Amino acid sequence: MLWSALKLPSPDEPLPSTDAVRQALAVWALQFTPRVAIAEEAVLLEVGGSLRLFGGRLALRERLWPGAQELGATALAWAPNALAALALAHAGVEDGLGEPLAALLDPLPLTVLSALRAHRMTLSHIGCRTLGDVRRLPRAGLARRFDAALLRALDQAYGHAPQTHSWVVLPERFDARLELPHRVDEAAAMLFGARRLLLQLAAWLAARHLGTTAFTLHWAHDAMRSRGAGEGGQLTVRTAEPTRAVDHLSRLLAEHLSQVTLAAPVGDLRLTADEVRSLPQLSVSWLPDDAQGQEPLAHVLERLSARLGEARVLRPRLCADHRPEYAARWQPVGQPLPSGARTVPPPAWPQPSLLLEQPLRLPVIAHRPQHQGELQLLLGPQRVEGGWWDRDEASGQTRHAARDYWIARSAKTGLLWVFQTRLADEPAWYLHGFFA
Structure with a gap:
């Protein structure tokens, strides 16, 4: 087995870790393994079964550590069991796999294990400064003088006793909250906290193989607000296609926030996933991608739409x-x-590359349509009929169309797409498109 520990700040450090922060980091970690547990000021991951999926421990670390840092993690450690990984994370030692476990744990101070931390004063009086010092004491004497938790923690850390965990369960709906470190007066400043929530959303979506097409950022005004400011506000962001790309969602949210004016300072954020859809997994190509590293066109268009307005893109x-x-x-x-x-099924007949906005009526000489000379009908007819249900309310008429389409050749303009009407009192010919 292989365990990884993500350590959060301890209660006596500048940024105290709350239950909400630990829970947020745990939900985010579920995208890498279904076995995630919370212990003290850390989140533990059993990643032995995930190494092959992510391409090895180094590749997994490259994906795991940057996001964990954004969510507040301060240390990362790897070890053969959960408690050893937690002890190494407390000590700032990342690699617990390169040497025998006892050689790594023995020099560590007593404070790396909570079961020993409670007895460190007593242990220091008898000359114990490290885990190795305690481990070398007679077990019978330790059992009589200290509680059973001390020996059990030592055995579990050194891999001599099994451990049990309460696994974190993924919630059915995504609804996450975050208290900002300080009150903000501008909407753009909320993006720092909102990105943390988006990281959690992306992990929740990845664990469920989903993508979002709509999410809402809610904010709560400070308690010292004026009466007219209200409780808070919200902003719903929609995407054209399901996605869980954090960078794209952050840029899209930033465009929308740039148009928001806060009525009062904001101290709390909340993010909900309003609409989610299945996101099919694409096979990774073995061939180099010329567009690698470039932003997809759909993401660019969505950001332009947020900046210029929906009606303009x-x-x-x-x-x-x-x-x-x-x-x-x-x-x-x-x-x-x-x-x-x-x-929509593809058309059975060739279609022109350029379609006229309004069909152009053609002159007819001796029952032959003309366009800069007589047209030679090459292929057809393709009968098209429809629109009897489509009513134009302004004119009170339906847009019913009954036509026979032909591919015609003009000596001067090339291949054309023409049709002959069938419902008119006098059949007429029209030019509707050009072939490249």
């Missing part, structure tokens, strides 16, 4: 409609695609 959405001019609709980038929007 649009994207096309495929629709299951046989009428070409209605086969795609424009919608805000931040608005999620409706379910089934990506399942």
